[in-house]
Amino acid sequence: MMVKQSIQKWMEENKEEGVAFLQKLVQYGSVQGKEKGAQEFVAEKLKKIGMEVDKWIPGEDLVNHPYFCSPRTDFSESPNVVGIWKGKGGGRSIVLNGHIDVVPPGNPNDWKEDPFSGLVQDGKVYGRGVTDMKGGNTSLLLAIQCLKDLGIELKGDVLFHSVIEEESGGAGTLAAVLRGYTADAAIIPEPTNMKIFPKQQxxxxxxxxxxxxxxxxxxxxxxxxxxxxxxxxxxxxxxxxxxxxxxxxxxxxxxxxxxxxxxxxxxxxxxxxxxxxxxxxxxxxxxxxxxxxxxxxxxxxxxxxxxxxxxxxxxxxxxxxxxxxxWHPGNIDPDHELMHMLQQNFESVTGEKPVVEASPWGTDGGLLTQAGDTPSIVFGPGVTGMAHYSNEYIEIDKVFEAAQILALTILDWCEGGEL
Amino acid sequence: MMVKQSIQKWMEENKEEGVAFLQKLVQYGSVQGKEKGAQEFVAEKLKKIGMEVDKWIPGEDLVNHPYFCSPRTDFSESPNVVGIWKGKGGGRSIVLNGHIDVVPPGNPNDWKEDPFSGLVQDGKVYGRGVTDMKGGNTSLLLAIQCLKDLGIELKGDVLFHSVIEEESGGAGTLAAVLRGYTADAAIIPEPTNMKIFPKQQxxxxxxxxxxxxxxxxxxxxxxxxxxxxxxxxxxxxxxxxxxxxxxxxxxxxxxxxxxxxxxxxxxxxxxxxxxxxxxxxxxxxxxxxxxxxxxxxxxxxxxxxxxxxxxxxxxxxxxxxxxxxxWHPGNIDPDHELMHMLQQNFESVTGEKPVVEASPWGTDGGLLTQAGDTPSIVFGPGVTGMAHYSNEYIEIDKVFEAAQILALTILDWCEGGEL
CATH class of the missing domain: 3.30.70.360 (Alpha-Beta Plaits)
Incomplete structure (x- = not known):
């Protein structure tokens, strides 16, 4: 069986588990200062997948960095988490970055359900942060878990960032960079409506x-x-x-x-x-x-x-x-090889040409590029217009479609070869 | 002796007492809701002068009036006071209107002395409300007391309004009007720099x-x-x-x-x-x-x-x-007889031609004109630029100069004749 088919099959078989994971992740209402539960849940998942886990409290080196920007300096209840999958060597490494913090739900009366319900209905998961960006994070974890389960070995390293503080200036990603978790390139599945953003404002x-x-x-x-x-x-x-x-x-x-x-x-x-x-x-x-x-x-x-x-x-x-x-601007050469791989895999999975655009908003990709020398692409399953709004939701099919595209792209970039 | 000289002499002889009265009046820091002490002090003074006194708590008829405008409806600690000097009959009546409320002193650190010190220094009295308009009220009381002391009998009635609420919409003057204290004309000694304002914005x-x-x-x-x-x-x-x-x-x-x-x-x-x-x-x-x-x-x-x-x-x-x-606009015909009398007496006392202008701010004269059918002139000893500012003061000489002009004008208007 071709790897593409194997990945697709794995995604179908793991749909229920993947949705349950996303639901649970939303239910940890990880607003600023309350990320601990969600991060521990993610760390647990990474261990189960078979990744090495680094969980730490960002400290003084972060706060004193010139790019540090946050309304707070105490992160004692807000650990950062990185999952590491070491490659065999000789290959290109990748950072897969997603933030765990969500913006406050606003007036609960504007929501049909509890903002942190994680309700599944009509092929959608509902709740604050589901599109921005726990759905994207789930796509990343599904992609990694799938490659692991399929017994694939990569040449390059895969680093999964589950970072705090994106919504208030990127201190979590900066902390990961300062701890050495950079790579040859990065993908950030912020809600782009499945568009590919090589440049971010x-x-x-x-x-x-x-x-x-x-x-x-x-x-x-x-x-x-x-x-x-x-x-x-x-x-x-x-x-x-x-x-x-x-x-x-x-x-x-x-x-x-x-x-x-x-x-x-x-x-x-x-x-x-x-x-x-x-x-x-x-x-x-x-x-x-x-x-x-x-x-x-x-x-x-x-x-x-x-x-x-x-x-x-x-x-x-x-x-x-x-x-x-x-938020620092981000910029990867639109002709970068990872760009080509991502576009190709998008077309192969969806049967359509991807839309490549510049992003109207900043992400942690700017920090990864500028502080971590890791050129970043933003591409994810959420809908931009849903981010920060009440009744935020994500389409489950998109989460799994993105996961397939990401799995194939990791395979190409980190040189996993055929099964 | 001519009446003008008698009045001038009386003012000189009563300077000390007049200044002491103004000092004391300032020391009652009669900001909104705290007018009671000052009003009782004024009522006492009116009795001493020999006026009939009406002191009352404005009630429901006021609050339900279409011209009522105040941030509050409870005046239980804020009595209105009117002093009445009945004339012999057959003469024109006059309202002499002054508000007892003062605006808050603001930041005490902006003041050299306590805002309610009533300090006398270099020919000035200092304190919140001294120019706006307790100095003017004192001129009115000196004018009345002087005429009384000189044994003058008037044909027309003199009504002295000591009203609350001017600074927040004129409810005190409206209450006086509703209680029937209107007249053929009015003078309001708000701080005009001794200018005469027949029209008020x-x-x-x-x-x-x-x-x-x-x-x-x-x-x-x-x-x-x-x-x-x-x-x-x-x-x-x-x-x-x-x-x-x-x-x-x-x-x-x-x-x-x-x-x-x-x-x-x-x-x-x-x-x-x-x-x-x-x-x-x-x-x-x-x-x-x-x-x-x-x-x-x-x-x-x-x-x-x-x-x-x-x-x-x-x-x-x-x-x-x-x-x-x-604040309703006020308007008296610049050719009104009271205007002529006031200008003439100004010239006679000061030796200069008065400045006649339209006022850039409203006073209770608008309400007296429109609700009380009492055309009003604004003329007083305070300095406009001092009103509502820190280190507010008034020149003592101006208070007594205005008092003389007012005494002569009351005499002319209410027909007191020669001594």
Whole structure:
């Protein structure tokens, strides 16, 4: 029997067990600070599959790293887990990376079922994190388990990352990189709707403070409204976004209206309707193109804000801070051999040509590329539009389809040969 | 001796007592809900002067009145006080109106002394509320006491209002009006820098809610930013302000850059930097011209916001609420006899021509005019720029100068004749 058929058969035979695993994984509601149960469950699974397991609490080397970015420094209840399958030697290694943390479920009333039910219905599994990205993680584990069960030996190493903190800046992946778990390339099954993303937008958060001068609203001409001045700032940000995006001619972005958006998500100013507002704070997210360094993008915003065409703002410059979350852009050569293998296997399993695009959001692929020198592809079974929304679900068939594609690709890349 | 000289002499002889009274009045820190002590002190003073005193707790008739506007409905610790000096009959009556409530002192660290010290230094009295408007109230009481002490009998009635709630919408003056304490005309010694204001701008607070549509910041083109849409709203408000003010050609406004400003004092929207903001709230104060009805001004803003030139906003109209504070505009004919008397007496006492202007802020004069049919003039010894600021003070000489002008004007209006 051809390996492809063997893999397909294995997937069919292990469907029930795979779905049960995903269900259970969702039921561990592993929001930030509560990843321990889910990680222990994953570690257990890795051992059963026959992988070597490293489970550790990220420590000081992480916190002091320049790429470290997290709202917390204490990870004592949040272990990182890596599964290791050593190859025979002489082959290419691969990182298979998935995050275990899920974003908070939001208002439970927006959910039809308990957000952590793991309900199976009409070929779907429901629950917070199922698409982002426990479904993808399950595809990875199924792929590895399948290859193991089929008795395949690989030349190259397979490293499975089950990382914390992706949703708040990637400290878990950074910790894995710092512990030496890098490879020749990586695949991250974030929810891409089965599209293949060789490039991922980076992003970082900024805060602009605009100062005016207080006065009574009845004599508002005696003051300077920070709200009026912030309109100038918002307009400048819109201009900068336009300029930055006009420069992008990569065909991978051709179907994306704004490849690297600058999103102003929050505005806040003033404390009294009849006073002239003297301070406005604007918070947003700046997209960073895959070809760009974070610092270059920061400099562009900085310069735009230093050159606002307004007399008051020239004399009272706005302040710019970079705070909170940060995702480095990721970039793998679209002609990279792993790209070809993945596309080929996609076509072989699905019978269709894959869509290759640039991703509008960052993943831990940026950190793997930039801190770990591990070029990364993002490809996964979840639906982007489901991520972070209520009633999040994933289609079970997609999880297993992705698992087959991934198994074949690991086999090709790490040189398992035929059965 | 001419009455003018007698009044001047009386003021000199009673300077010490007058300053002590003002000091004490300031020391009763009569912020909202804590007016009782100060009101009892005023009532005591009125009795000593020889006035009849009405002290009462405003009740249900007030709260149910269409002009009622206050953040509270319980006034059990906040009595209103009116002093009555009945005339002999056949003369014009006058309301002398001053509010007892003071705005909160803000951060005590911004004050050199305790905000309620009542410190006397270099010819000034310091403390929260001394300029807005306990200094003015003291001028009124000195004027009345002086006329009484000089044995003057008036034809018309004098009604002294010591009212609560001016700073939050005028419920105290409305209560006095509803209890029947209206007159042929009124003077309100709010801090005008000794200018005479026959017209006062009204104002009211509004809240505009702008709706967008949420999305992830990385694909912000899938949402609609309420922050971007609120820029259109802010611009429309600026246009409306311009149009409204271009229509005002009253010479009383000739030196005022924006006679009836629309001040946007607060803006707030969004809860996450990397999400598209789906709701922005804008709060502001709309100035109402003395010739205008509140409802007319409301309609203008309503119509402007209904006709925003934006497809999204046409389909998702912004909402407009009128909330919180409200001050009706006030308007007395600049050729009213009381205006002439006040100007003449100002010139006689100070040797200078008074400045006659329109006021950029509302006072209880609007309510007296519109609810009490009592045309009102605002004229007082405090400095506008001091009101609501830390280290608020008033010049003692101005208090006594205003008292003389007021005493002469009461004499003229209520027909006291010569001594």
């Amino acid at each position: 980076g992003s970082m958060w900024f805060r602009v403070t605009v100062n005016g001068q207080s006065a009574h609203g009845g004599t508002r001409y005696e003051g300077v409204s920070a709200i009026e001045k912030s309109m100038i700032v918002l307009q400048a940000i819109q201009e900068l976004e336009k300029d930055r995006n006009e420069k992008i001619d990569d065909p991978l972005y051709s179907s994306i209206p704004i490849p690297v958006p600058i999103n102003v998500g929050k505005i806040s100013g003033g404390d009294w309707p009849s006073s002239v507002c003297d301070t406005v704070t604007i918070e947003g997210r700046m997209g960073v193109s895959p070809e760009e360094k974070m610092e270059e993008a920061q400099m562009e915003l900085q310069q735009k804000l230093e050159n606002l065409q307004d007399e008051w703002l020239q004399k009272h410059p706005v302040s710019l801070e970079w705070f909170g979350a940060r | 009204g104002s009211m607070w509004f809240r505009v809610t702008v709706n967008g549509q949420s999305a992830h910041g990385g694909t912000r083109y899938e949402g609609v930013s309420a922050i971007e849409k609120s820029m259109i709203v802010l611009q429309a408000i600026q246009e409306l302000e311009k149009d409204r003010n271009e229509k005002i050609d009253d010479p009383l406004y000739s030196s005022i850059p924006i006679p009836v400003p629309i001040n946007v004092g607060k803006i707030s929207g969004g809860d996450w930097p990397s999400s598209v903001c789906d709701t922005v709230t804008i709060e502001g104060r709309m100035g109402v011209s003395p010739e205008e009805k509140m409802e007319e001004a409301q309609m203008e803003l309503q119509q402007k916001l209904e006709n925003l030139q934006d497809e999204w906003l046409q389909k998702h109209p912004v909402s407009l609420e009128w909330f919180g504070a409200r």
